[in-house]
Amino acid sequence: MYLFLCALWASAVKKNSCYDNLKFSYSNLVLENMVFFQNQNAIFKIILDSSVCGSSIPLVCHAPRVVRPFALSLMTSPLSGAWNPWSPSPFPLPLFLFSLLLFTFSLLPSSPPLANIKALWAYLYQKRIFPENPENQWRRNMGRRQRNTQNGLMTRMLGKTGRMATTFGLGGQGSIQWPRRGVDGEKIIDKALGKGVTYFDTSNIYGPSQLTFGKAFRRLHLVPEVPGYDRRLRKNLFLASKTHMRYSVAASEALGPNSVSNGARVRNAIHDVRRSLSQIFGDGRGGYPKGAYLDLVQIHNINTLEEVDAIFEGLENPDPHAEHIGALAGLLDLRDGTNRTGANPAEEKLVRHIGITGHWNSPAYMEAIQRDRLGIIDTLLIAINPNDKLYLNHQNNVIPVAKAKGLGVIGMKIFSDGVMYGRDSGSRTFSHQPEDVYMKVGSKELPSPPLIQYALSVPGVDILIAGIGNIDDSDDPHVDQLVSNIDAAQLREPLSPDDMRRIEERTYEIAGGDTNYFQRPATGLTPPRALRADCDSGYYEYKIGTPAIYLAWDCSYAGASPLASYEIFRNEQKIGEVAHHPQTTQDPFRFRIEDSPGLHIYRVRAVDQGGNRSPWAEVPITCPSA
Secondary structure: OHHHHHHHHHHHOHHHEEEEOOOOOOOOOEEOOOOOOEOOEEEEEOOEEOOOOOOOOOOOOOOHHHHHHHHHHHHHOOOOOOOOOOOOOOOOHHHHHHHHHHHHHHOOOOOOOHHHHHHHHHHHHHOOOOOOOHHHHHHHHHOOOOEEOOOOOEEEEOHHHOOEEEOEEEOOOHHHOOOOOOOOHHHHHHHHHHOOOOEEEOOOOOOOHHHHHHHHHHHOOOOOOOOOOOHHHHHHOEEEEEEEOOEEEEOOOOOOOOOEOOOOOOOOHHHHHHHHHHHHHOOOOOOOOOOOOEEEEEEOOOOOHHHHHHHHOOOOOOOOOOOEEEHHHHHHHHHHOOOOOOOOOOOOOOEEEEEEEEOOOHHHHHHHHHHOOOOOEEEEEEEOOOOHHHEOOOOOOHHHHHHHOOOEEEEEOOOHHHHHHOOOOOOOOOOOOHHHOOOOOOOOOOOOHHHHHHHHHOOOOOEEEEOOOOOOOOOOOOOOHHHHHHHHOOOOOOOOHHHHHHHHHHHHHHHOOOOOOOOOEOOOOOOOEEEEEEEOOOHHHHHHOOOOEEEEEEOOOOOOOOEEEEEEEEOOEEEEEEEOOOOOOOOOEEEEEOOOOEEEEEEEEEEEOOOOEOOOEEEEEEEOOO
8 A cells, every 4th residue: 555655645746856767567566766855856766666476476565664764754854944844845734644644554564465556556557547568569458458348348458549449349331331121230230239349430431321320329328418328338439430531621622632521511531520420429410419529530541652741731830821731630639629720619629539541551551650750640440351461461561560659450351341252352442332241151161250360360450340241130150240250359369370371371262362452462571761871970980091881771561471670781791780670750770880981882681580581772872081
């Protein structure tokens, strides 16, 4: 208990102190050090660290001999005239009372049970008070942080949103978008919610999908300001929609590259958000109740770097009088309740999180994530299935970058939009009519559960979504797609690499390799991009004839194997190697070469974990010396 009180005390004095190095970990909490007060500035340092130990191991408990003199000196310092706890000062009366409480706890004969400390940590962690290192996110999801809903469904943390979501989420396409005769999209939503699904996805380009969600939500008491509104249930759901608009302000007729909406009067992303709220929670004609919100709005189906430029336009310094402002700036206004773009005059807070989605172009999504210096993008919705590696794949390119930056990653197109089960991909278009909706559960030759489990086993993928064509009152997983997909998504441990490889081989054998029409063709392992060199000598190095060279480059794009490192050569001689890491910002990889006068050709190539090497990127440079 006193450890928790110490942490609270440190938080309380943070505004008046030099507060340093508060660390929490997942298991035993060990108080190692506390630094004293000095010069009326609270310098309070708690280092909490641990290794992962069993819950039966007792808390290391040498803290009383540290806490007791600390608390006693704090209480008695008013008597010495150092400060007056009843006067306006950096040490008010509450801190004096707290020190008394702290001293009292230090007299206890033993520490509280470790389970209580761990329970406290779990609560704080769930509330995201102490966020996790993004690089460990996926492994935490698959172990400690994978939980069950009240209905028993597995959930995982959706990146830096801080929200737990079921591993299977209901997509807003399938029979919700294109209802076939005898299939009711509302019943699909009802059944998913009844089964415990918490993640729901729809879009402004999914025809009647949002209206269907609206009808279901009214019946389920999920509409604010309507009698019987179930606030608790609404809070438990994660509702995502999408906009295909690239600008939030478009003063001219140019609405931005690849901009489209089903709304006749929609001209920008902010219009789309309000349309979503009106169709799901409101009257469907533009009105929506106070308290309505979307948990996530995603800029949908980005394809090119031109579109990335458009959505980022004016983000860091939006001008309300500009002809165009990108979608991100406007969505940020709707998230924060600001009006920097001039498009949110009522300063409404209508969205909780912002994401991007895509099928086609992993490099474009990497560029968007790297350019996001403000950390606005919280999620990535990305196509992923066993044929991914046959194309310019996502699992070795954008997904590691997204996960390293803390994004929640949602998989989609698990069955290649039905192409793996016979839908003709010759037209190279997305499904667009009821006849395109697949109504069976997988096939005898290619069952669907392994494809679900493959996607959930790709490192970095948190959850997945899929549209549903057919449900059945029997709950028979051989007939009911929803039941089958939910059952398959209850994956406690990821599949082994061997199992994943077998699924890839079987999928190729049955469905062929021409399934992912929505994905760029494979390029193989590419050379490092934008290799550049410059002289990087100090005056002394220049004068003595030992100038240095500075190399910089951007990451390669991976082929079928993840990237491992970059080899650096000068002329024909290898002079170094740099380990690859996901490039989450626009900062390049760097390498400095000492003592390199004269003309040399520097070459860099990528090496992947399969031992494959890319073609060379090379740059000549002459570095003069005195």
